[in-house]
Every structure is written in C-alpha cells, then in structure tokens.
Amino acid sequence: MNCKEAQEKITPYIDGELSKDQRLDLEKHILSCNSCYYDFRVESFTKKLVTLKYKRSEVPSWLKDKILNQISSHRKKKFNPFSYLIDLSKSYRVEFAWAVIIIVLSLFLVDRILMKSTPIKEEQPAKMMEMILHNYQKIRSNQFPQSSIFTSNTNHVKEFIISHGFNDLVIPETSWKLVGAGIEKFNDMKVVHFLFKCNDNDVYVMEMDVNEFRQKYNSVVMNSLFEQMKNTKYTIIGRDSCKVVMTMKGSTLVSHVIRHENKEAFEELIAALE
Amino acid sequence: MNFDEEVFKRPNIENLDEEFRKEALPYMNALYNFALQLTHDSDDAADLLQETYLKAYRFWDKFEKGTNCKAWLFRIMKNSFINFYRKNTRSPEKLDYDEIEEIYETIKSDEQNPNNLERQIYDNIFDDDVMTAIKTLPEEFRTVLLLCDVEGMTYEEIADFLDIPIGTVRSRLHRARKLLASKLYNYAKSRGYNVDEIEP
Numbered sequence: 001m002n003c004k005e006a007q008e009k010i011t012p013y014i015d016g017e018l019s020k021d022q023r024l025d026l027e028k029h030i031l032s033c034n035s036c037y038y039d040f041r042v043e044s045f046t047k048k049l050v051t052l053k054y055k056r057s058e059v060p061s062w063l064k065d066k067i068l069n070q071i072s073s074h075r076k077k078k079f080n081p082f083s084y085l086i087d088l089s090k091s092y093r094v095e096f097a098w099a100v101i102i103i104v105l106s107l108f109l110v111d112r113i114l115m116k117s118t119p120i121k122e123e124q125p126a127k128m129m130e131m132i133l134h135n136y137q138k139i140r141s142n143q144f145p146q147s148s149i150f151t152s153n154t155n156h157v158k159e160f161i162i163s164h165g166f167n168d169l170v171i172p173e174t175s176w177k178l179v180g181a182g183i184e185k186f187n188d189m190k191v192v193h194f195l196f197k198c199n200d201n202d203v204y205v206m207e208m209d210v211n212e213f214r215q216k217y218n219s220v221v222m223n224s225l226f227e228q229m230k231n232t233k234y235t236i237i238g239r240d241s242c243k244v245v246m247t248m249k250g251s252t253l254v255s256h257v258i259r260h261e262n263k264e265a266f267e268e269l270i271a272a273l274e
Numbered sequence: 275m276n277f278d279e280e281v282f283k284r285p286n287i288e289n290l291d292e293e294f295r296k297e298a299l300p301y302m303n304a305l306y307n308f309a310l311q312l313t314h315d316s317d318d319a320a321d322l323l324q325e326t327y328l329k330a331y332r333f334w335d336k337f338e339k340g341t342n343c344k345a346w347l348f349r350i351m352k353n354s355f356i357n358f359y360r361k362n363t364r365s366p367e368k369l370d371y372d373e374i375e376e377i378y379e380t381i382k383s384d385e386q387n388p389n390n391l392e393r394q395i396y397d398n399i400f401d402d403d404v405m406t407a408i409k410t411l412p413e414e415f416r417t418v419l420l421l422c423d424v425e426g427m428t429y430e431e432i433a434d435f436l437d438i439p440i441g442t443v444r445s446r447l448h449r450a451r452k453l454l455a456s457k458l459y460n461y462a463k464s465r466g467y468n469v470d471e472i473e474p
C-alpha cells in the first residue's frame with residue numbers, strides 16, 4: 001500500500017467502514033509511515049472531539065407538547081377506518097371508481113340480505129340503488145358505519161360479522177385482504193359493508209359468478225351491467241387515475257382495480273385482454 | 275377472542291399509536307438538531323419538526339416495520355425541507371479544497387508530533403469552541419460530519435440520504451475533519467498557547 005491508497009483508507013478506517021483485511025493493510029502502512037500515521041492520529045482525535053463535545057440542542061418543551069397534541073388530535077380525525085377510501089379519491093373519476101366498487105359490493109350484499117328476509121320484487125332494485133347511494137353519502141360524510149371493525153386479522157372480521165347475526169353470509173372470495181367490516185341499520189334491515197386493504201402498487205382482482213348471481217338475485221342494475229359487458233372485451237371505469245377494468249371470463253365477472261401509479265400493470269393487463 | 279374488546283377499543287389504532295410512540299418519538303432531539311442545521315433558524319426548525327412528525331404519523335402505515343426508523347424520519351424531514359424551506363436559506367458557502375489542504379499541511383509542518391497537537395488542543399480549548407468550529411464549517415461538510423459522528427449513520431445511509439456517492443461521503447468527512455482540526459488548532463493558539471514553549 002502506498003501513501004495515496006492509505007490516505008483514502010484512513011477516514012473509512014476511523015469510521016469502521018473497512019473489512020478486516022483492509023484494516024490490517026492500513027495498519028501495516030501507518031506503522032511504517034510517519035506522515036500517514038500523523039494524519040490518522042489527527043483525524044481520529046478530531047472525530048473523538050466531535051463525538052464527545054458536540055451537544056445537541058434539546059427540543060423546547062413547548063414544541064414537544066405542541067407536536068404531541070397535534071398527533072393526538074390528528075388521531076381523532078383518523079378514527080374512521082373507512083376514511084382512506086375517501087383519501088384515495090384524488091379526482092372525481094377515482095371517486096367514481098370507488099363508488100362503483102362500493103356499490104357493486106353493496107348491491108351484492110344488499111341483494112343477499114333482502115333475499116333472506118323477503119322475496120325480491122320488481123321495484124326493489126331502484127330502492128336498493130337509492131339506499132346504496134345514501135350509504136355512500138354517509139361514508140363521504142364520515143357518519144358511517146354504526147358499528148365497525150378494523151383489524152389486520154381477517155378471522156376477527158368474520159367473527160365480528162357472525163356476532164351481528166349474519167351467520168350464513170358468504171364473504172366474497174377475492175385476492176383483496178379483508179381487513180374490516182361495517183354494519184349499518186337501515187329501516188328494519190341490517191347491511192354489511194366489507195373493507196378490503198389496498199396497497200399502492202397492487203392489482204386487485206375480484207371475481208363474481210354471474211350466472212349464480214343472476215339465478216339467485218334478480219337485480220336489474222346488475223343484469224344490465226352484465227348484458228352490456230357481454231358485448232365488449234372489457235370496460236374501464238376511471239380512465240385517467242384509479243382504474244377498474246371489468247371483463248367477463250365465461251360466466252365470471254372479473255374486476256381488476258389498479259392504482260393510477262401502476263401504469264405498467266395497467267398496460268400489461270390491457271395488452272392481455274386485447 | 276373477545277370481540278367487544280376489539281370492536282370498541284380498536285386495537286390496531288391503539289397499537290399504531292403505541293408503535294409510533296416507541297419507534298418515532300425517541301428521535302425528536304436528533305431531528306430537531308438536524309432541522310436547526312438545515313434551516314439556521316429556530317422558528318423554521320420548529321415548523322419543520324412539526325411538519326415532519328405530522329407527516330410521519332399520517333404515513334406511519336407506509337413505514338416498513340423493522341427497517342431504520344431514524345433514516346426514514348430524516349428522509350421525511352429532508353423532503354419537507356426541500357419542498358418548503360429551501361427558498362429561505364442561504365446558498366452553501368464554497369470552499370476551495372486546496373485551501374483546506376494547505377492550512378492543514380502548514381499545521382502539520384509546525385507540529386510534527388501528533389501527541390503534542392492533541393495535548394495543545396485539549397488543554398487550550400473550551401467545549402464551546404468545538405460547537406463554534408462545527409458551526410462555521412461549510413454546510414456540505416457540516417452535514418456529513420454530524421450525520422456520521424453525532425447521528426452515527428453509516429456511509430451507505432448518508433450516501434442514500436444525501437443522494438451522493440459513497441466516495442463523496444468519505445472525501446467530505448476527510449476534509450471536514452482536516453478543516454475542523456485546523457480551526458481548533460488555531461483557537462488553541464489564539465488562547466495564548468505558544469508552540470515553542472511546549473517542546474523541551
């Protein structure tokens with residue numbers, strides 16, 4: 001090792017950034033070279049001085065209190081576990097996309113619940129739509145839901161739903177992670193909304209068997225959606241931002257939800273569907 | 275399991291708060307000092323610190339558990355600073371690297387025994403001198419020096435944080451310490467120490 005090489009190793013030596021072999025090489029050099037030894041000593045000494053003598057300023061106590069207060073008051077606003085759905089809505093198109101998902105899920109659930117209590121009548125879908133929009137308004141205004149759970153444990157959500165009397169409710173099987181549910185009372189009925197966890201870059205796929213759905217539940221809104229879907233390769237909602245790409249695979253309706261950041265996944269999916 | 279407990283206490287939100295308290299709050303002092311370094315102004319530093327903690331809290335679910343929380347918080351602070359405060363600060367002083375070498379080499383030829391140099395500095399400076407000397411370092415040197423020697427970050431963390439190559443971290447540290455040693459030596463001298471009187 002020459003002096004030039006040694007000079008480059010002195011600083012990382014002092015900071016513990018060298019491997020054992022590199023350390024031994026440098027030690028050999030500085031023991032036989034006065035000039036490099038001098039530099040090594042001075043730099044080590046300087047580092048020691050900084051470490052020992054530099055005193056951090058203390059955060060003033062008023063500032064500490066202010067920050068803690070801000071965080072704890074922020075917590076209250078954060079309380080509604082459904083609010084992130086609203087946070088995701090950066091533009092009206094995204095809002096629309098999410099509204100559609102909520103409506104689709106709600107429709108699915110409301111249909112089931114109605115089936116349990118009373119037979120489907122012709123005029124009910126319009127009423128359902130009204131109810132779902134009403135619910136969506138409530139979600140927007142943070143009044144929803146009356147009773148809710150928000151947890152990382154999917155089983156707890158299921159148990160929560162059962163504890164509210166929904167013993168035989170089938171939770172839609174999707175690749176989304178079920179992290180919450182909200183129970184809402186509406187007139188004499190109880191409605192369950194599911195909350196699925198979203199990450200920025202994931203593609204969410206929800207599959208629903210249309211034939212089964214149509215046989216069991218005679219929803220005009222869903223029927224017309226399915227009829228329309230039959231004649232196109234895919235339908236995109238929320239073009240510029242968060243996208244919901246819906247397509248039919250045989251009798252299965254597949255909805256892909258892609259965050260707007262994830263352009264690659266979107267392009268890949270469209271290429272595959274074309 | 276007991277639902278009622280889970281439903282009404284909302285344990286995840288409680289946990290999040292607790293985790294935040296344990297993981298993020300202990301770095302408040304370190305962050306405050308860094309804010310002072312960045313802004314050179316205690317009011318701006320206070321604002322920057324508040325903003326950093328609010329953001330960290332809002333995006334706490336984005337923090338990967340088990341990774342370096344301190345580095346994550348520093349990054350949030352740096353980004354906030356770049357976005358909102360940069361316009362208020364002066365542009366970094368330029369210093370000729372050759373000049374640093376020259377000052378240092380002069381001292382090296384004056385004081386050839388490192389033991390003496392250390393003793394002179396130790397005996398003739400006050401704690402405040404170290405603070406003053408650090409404060410008068412050019413910003414780019416001071417930042418790496420404090421991140422390394424006070425905050426204990428590795429070269430890799432500093433390089434990642436400042437968006438500079440690891441080689442640059444090393445050379446800035448090397449120069450920062452040379453410059454600092456020169457400054458401290460001069461302080462020691464100005465306190466009445468005479469080079470010729472020390473050696474027998």
Ligand SMILES: [Zn+2]
Nearest residue numbers: 003006033036
């Ligand atoms: Zn040498």
